[in-house]
Amino acid sequence: MSVHSVVGTDVAFRCNWARETEPARHPELEVVRVACIGRIPAGLILQAIERGAGQVLVLGCPENECRHQNGVRLARTQIRIVRDLLHLLGLDPDRVRLVAGDESLTPVTTAHPGT
């Protein structure tokens, strides 16, 4: 897996089995469909930020509806690591978020200075 240049856009890793929610349809969102969000390593998420993504969303199903049983739990662990690292780096941890279920996210795309 590799992250291409994503400068100026937001990126979403979206579970193949998740319902298409409002955030995933946003025209300015670069959506990467994956077999399971539990397979997205923290390194890939941080590299998306490193290459200029404003936000990285990880879109999955409600935890108890996960087709792979523990995909959301695994994703949460990886996202927690990235958010902690962003805080250490002096960057906004909220640039990386897990959206599991129907949470409404507006606005999805916001400006981020200094990426």
Place this chain on the structure above:
Amino acid sequence: MTMDLVLAETLVCQECGRCTGVCPVARSGLGYSPRKVIRQVGESRTQSPELDRALYSCLGCDRCAAVCPSGLAISDLIVRLRGEAAPGRCAGTLAHGGLLQSFMRLMATSPERQHRLDWLDLSLRVSTSGDTILFVGCAPYFDRVFDFPGLRPVETARNAVRLLNRVGIEPVLLDDERCCGHDLLWLGDTGNFRLLAERNLARIAATGARRVVFSCPECLRTFKLDYQRRFGKSSLELLHISELLAQESSKLDPGAMPGRVTFHDPCRLGRHLGIYDPPRELLRAVPELELIEMNHSRERATCCGGTAWVECGTAVKCLQSARLAEAGATGADRLVTACPKCDIHLRCALCGTDARTGPEIVNLIDLLAESLGLSGPEPLPEPAVLARKGGSQDA
């Protein structure tokens, strides 16, 4: 350094094969051989996928350089080849999905001020200006990434401050210290290495300190050898914390700690910098603590198996298992190391392979703090020991 110069260097090779004879990666039998790398380079076959792959198998442990009759610094050559053979690309497989290199590059380029000193507490005496800087290294970052049983990099950093306080030093900690750049340099990323080095050197110069103490041998090596080689001699005194504490040992009064330990020499501290005795002096000064040497110790010590978070594969796991078995065979209860990365890699091996018979792994800094009664309020956990005794190893 141009490729021609690299080629010319290889002409001194006598093809004796001693390098491959001692190389811990070659021993795994998976096809890597430093001698073969030298020959391929000497024959100008520098653009092959096989060589690209081989370049990233090297751990830079310098066992080869120590036995080379021609004095060829093979790992040094390999680092330069990494930088030149495939600019900006790494043919090796990065461990942890490239997470560590990513935060290191972000430290090189991000203008933001870090929150890297959140772990300080009021019991730790530090100052904003003074003689001595404690270079903390990536411990706060490792603390968030790794959760191996018993590993607490931030607590090790606290213990380093406590030990310095004990010998009467209130160290300056840099709130905007950056990664030293060791790992990026060893992956051939000289651009980001330069950015990190310039930021660190400028920040340190601004404090007016005359001495920098390191708890990580890789940071020390990078400052002492790589920064000076590239950015000129510095008047700073650069010391590993074990050197400083050994000098000030009269101010330490360690309590009795019955048991047996063995010491794992980190490659960067030992072969790269020649620092073998200070950690041993400190261990011998602890009453009732017996130091037993492994067969491969000092100049012959084997590597913990991880450099620059790349190519962590079968060869690495083989040598880590062998190292843990060797430590276990000494009869020691604890395997002491003086490098946070050895600490991480050996604990990983203990969790991730079948080598569960090794002793408990402990950083020298934590052991000394424990012997001086300086450890924090939380007891030092011993889950590795519990896992061995309990037999529940499948979790």
